[in-house]
Amino acid sequence: MLRKSFAVMALVLLSACSGDPEPREPAPSPSASPTATPPDMPELANEESDEGAFGFATHFIESMNYSVNSGVTEPLTALSSKSCESCRSYIETIQSDAQHGTTVRGFRWTIANGSVDNDGAVDLRIDADEYEIREFGDADWSRVESARYELGLSLKYGSSGWTVMEMYLPEASE
Numbered sequence: 185m186l187r188k189s190f191a192v193m194a195l196v197l198l199s200a201c202s203g204d205p206e207p208r209e210p211a212p213s214p215s216a217s218p219t220a221t222p223p224d225m226p227e228l229a230n231e232e233s234d235e236g237a238f239g240f241a242t243h244f245i246e247s248m249n250y251s252v253n254s255g256v257t258e259p260l261t262a263l264s265s266k267s268c269e270s271c272r273s274y275i276e277t278i279q280s281d282a283q284h285g286t287t288v289r290g291f292r293w294t295i296a297n298g299s300v301d302n303d304g305a306v307d308l309r310i311d312a313d314e315y316e317i318r319e320f321g322d323a324d325w326s327r328v329e330s331a332r333y334e335l336g337l338s339l340k341y342g343s344s345g346w347t348v349m350e351m352y353l354p355e356a357s358e
Contacts, residue, residue, distance in 0.1 A: 222250050222259045232341045234300040240346035241306040241337050245293050251275070252291040255282030263348055265340070270351040289325075290315040296332070304339040307354040 223246040229239035240263075247259040257275045264271035281288075290313060298308040310333040316325045338350040 222256070223247055230345050237300045237304060237306055237339050237341075237346060238298060240339060241298065241300075241308060242295055244337060244348055245295055245308070245310070248274075249292050251278050252288055255279070263346075265347045265349045268348055268350050271348055274351065285320045287318045287321075288315060289317075293333075304341065304349075306337045306339060308335045308337070309333075310335050 223243060225243050226239050228236055229243045230236060231239070244260075244263050247263055251257045251260045255278060257278050260271065260275050260278075264275070266272075292313040292315070293310045294313070296309040296311045298306055300306050312331045312333060314330040315328050317328060318325045334354050336352040336354040337348050338352065339346050340349050341347075
């Protein structure tokens with residue numbers, strides 16, 4: 185069933201290790217609407233620094249919001265490495281659902297907090313707003329409850345800036 189495919193995608197990402205880095209709070213999002221246009225890359229997200237990595241991760245999440253609501257995946261594809269299997273799986277789910285007439289409205293992940301480690305890993309705590317999904321053009325809308333997720337992004341900085349190399353579920357901290 186497609187109903188919760190976007191929320192479930194966060195839960196099926198591969199697990200990986202994480203360090204014990206310093207927590208960070210995200211900057212407020214400049215856009216009130218997650219669906220209007222693709223988000224612009226903030227200047228900070230181009231810096232090769234912990235702050236730049238966190239800014240890029242925030243931009244990636246905003247791009248996910250846009251892609252899920254619009255069915256347009258080019259922004260996510262541009263931010264993801266071709267070798268990122270979890271990215272490709274998430275993008276393919278969005279594309280498949282859009283091709284099969286699934287409509288999503290109100291999908292929004294917001295970063296509650298996060299941390300960056302020395303290896304370019306960004307571990308995020310995501311607050312997912314309640315949203316609605318319609319699996320076919322004339323089907324009834326279904327509501328998906330709000331939730332909290334843990335999501336990790338393995339990033340690499342190169343000549344074009346940051347790239348997501350892998351999405352994963354961070355290990356639970358004790």
